[in-house]
Amino acid sequence: MTVRTRFAPSPTGYLHVGGARTALFSWLHARKHGGQFVLRIEDTDLERSTAESVNAILEGMTWLGLEYNEGPFYQTHRFDRHNEVIDQLLEKGLAYRCDCSRERLEKLREEQMARKEKPRYDGFCRHREIDPGHPHVVRFHNPDEGVVEFDDLVRGRISVANTELDDLIIRRSDGTPTYNLTVVVDDADMNITQVIRGDDHINNTPRQINLLNALGLKVPEYAHLPMILGDDGARLSKRHGAVSVMQYMEEGFLPEALLNYLVRLGWSHGDQEIFSLDEMVELFDLAEVNRAPSAFNTEKLLWINQHYLKSDDPKRIARLLSPHLGKLDIDPTEGPDLVQVVEAQRERASTLVELARISAFYYRDFDTFEPKAAKKALKEAALEPLALVRARLAELSEWNREDIHEVIDSAVKTLEVGFGKVAMPVRVAVTGGAPSPDLDLTMEMIGQAACLRRIDKAIDYIQKLS
Numbered sequence: 001m002t003v004r005t006r007f008a009p010s011p012t013g014y015l016h017v018g019g020a021r022t023a024l025f026s027w028l029h030a031r032k033h034g035g036q037f038v039l040r041i042e043d044t045d046l047e048r049s050t051a052e053s054v055n056a057i058l059e060g061m062t063w064l065g066l067e068y069n070e071g072p073f074y075q076t077h078r079f080d081r082h083n084e085v086i087d088q089l090l091e092k093g094l095a096y097r098c099d100c101s102r103e104r105l106e107k108l109r110e111e112q113m114a115r116k117e118k119p120r121y122d123g124f125c126r127h128r129e130i131d132p133g134h135p136h137v138v139r140f141h142n143p144d145e146g147v148v149e150f151d152d153l154v155r156g157r158i159s160v161a162n163t164e165l166d167d168l169i170i171r172r173s174d175g176t177p178t179y180n181l182t183v184v185v186d187d188a189d190m191n192i193t194q195v196i197r198g199d200d201h202i203n204n205t206p207r208q209i210n211l212l213n214a215l216g217l218k219v220p221e222y223a224h225l226p227m228i229l230g231d232d233g234a235r236l237s238k239r240h241g242a243v244s245v246m247q248y249m250e251e252g253f254l255p256e257a258l259l260n261y262l263v264r265l266g267w268s269h270g271d272q273e274i275f276s277l278d279e280m281v282e283l284f285d286l287a288e289v290n291r292a293p294s295a296f297n298t299e300k301l302l303w304i305n306q307h308y309l310k311s312d313d314p315k316r317i318a319r320l321l322s323p324h325l326g327k328l329d330i331d332p333t334e335g336p337d338l339v340q341v342v343e344a345q346r347e348r349a350s351t352l353v354e355l356a357r358i359s360a361f362y363y364r365d366f367d368t369f370e371p372k373a374a375k376k377a378l379k380e381a382a383l384e385p386l387a388l389v390r391a392r393l394a395e396l397s398e399w400n401r402e403d404i405h406e407v408i409d410s411a412v413k414t415l416e417v418g419f420g421k422v423a424m425p426v427r428v429a430v431t432g433g434a435p436s437p438d439l440d441l442t443m444e445m446i447g448q449a450a451c452l453r454r455i456d457k458a459i460d461y462i463q464k465l466s
Contacts, residue, residue, distance in 0.1 A: 003035025015060030252352030370433025429458035
């Protein structure tokens with residue numbers, strides 16, 4: 001049988017990193033086994049589902065490069081099919097109408113809790129005749145006896161007694177089907193072979209298996225992934241920082257870095273940290289997914305992102321960096337070649353946003369010097385070296401790093417001081433204190449006019465302090 005997995009998010013918000021990991025694991029399992037990966041939008045929550053959230057999910061999937069073979073399918077477009085199945089269950093006596101009032105259900109719950117019982121519907125309407133035209137919900141007639149057992153691909157054997165389950169609502173009073181019914185029908189109709197999802201769904205699985213059995217449908221394999229925690233041990237949420245996939249894009253992360261990090265949240269292959277997408281497909285195995293929750297570590301993600309910034313094609317990094325410079329009101333065509341800037345600066349940054357920030361000085365003058373750098377380098381003793389270097393730089397007819405280096409070296413010899421006594425104030429003068437590569441290369445890229453202008457500014461800065 002062809003392996004078919006699905007990612008089925010609810011469009012009630014952004015694409016969460018937990019959802020992205022679920023999508024990745026489902027995608028990897030399908031790709032590894034030559035199967036298909038299906039995208040299904042579970043939009044049965046009509047009040048909370050929004051087109052904006054759908055777009056956020058689709059954008060996140062596209063940015064991550066998790067191509068789906070089929071979809072996106074929308075559950076709301078399949079309500080006729082869902083209601084057809086509900087009607088079949090009613091006809092077979094496997095479901096029934098219920099008109100219990102909210103007051104009755106609340107009283108029932110209070111009484112059960114007072115007796116320290118697990119709150120559950122008591123089947124009051126199972127054998128009552130209720131007019132279909134009268135307001136009602138439809139409930140599934142869950143088996144009263146026996147045990148639901150399944151072999152979870154991550155957690156192993158799971159058993160739940162049917163006495164722990166109640167008659168769940170499968171159609172609301174407004175006529176719309178509910179999640180547990182729709183997911184069962186859709187997984188069956190779409191021939192899903194492995195349902196890979198978060199362990200917050202594990203309580204739904206026995207109910208869904210009972211529905212599948214009642215309908216005479218094949219039960220897929222289930223794999224419930226452990227939750228992702230913040231570094232404080234609590235479930236990952238907004239207060240831990242970026243949790244939206246597209247927010248990571250906006251903050252300058254590379255999609256392959258986020259995928260590489262997510263695949264290691266709950267799965268490992270020896271001590272290997274960096275995986276290409278091809279390696280992930282080849283090595284990933286659901287049986288090796290850890291049962292324990294994983295902690296999200298932003299520092300580790302930054303380390304992986306920096307690895308990709310340093311090792312990827314500089315032309316691609318330049319293309320990705322360009323819009324981040326644009327957000328700083330910088331036109332990267334008005335200055336040094338952006339690929340050259342990437343090659344010079346990328347080992348000094350962990351994200352594209354940081355790379356843009358520390359590279360801004362190549363394209364425009366800065367308003368102020370970095371305070372710590374200025375305090376250390378722009379002192380009265382730096383006036384003479386700055387003035388001498390400035391004068392000799394102005395005499396250069398050609399602007400290249402060899403001649404620039406010679407100017408600085410000659411100033412060191414003329415003044416009979418250490419190289420740092422000249423180079424440090426010049427570097428702070430022309431960069432403002434931003435991280436930068438070799439001084440002669442940095443100055444070559446900045447340009448002669450800008451270097452002279454900035455050295456003048458540094459001299460003026462020192463004189464005003466004196």
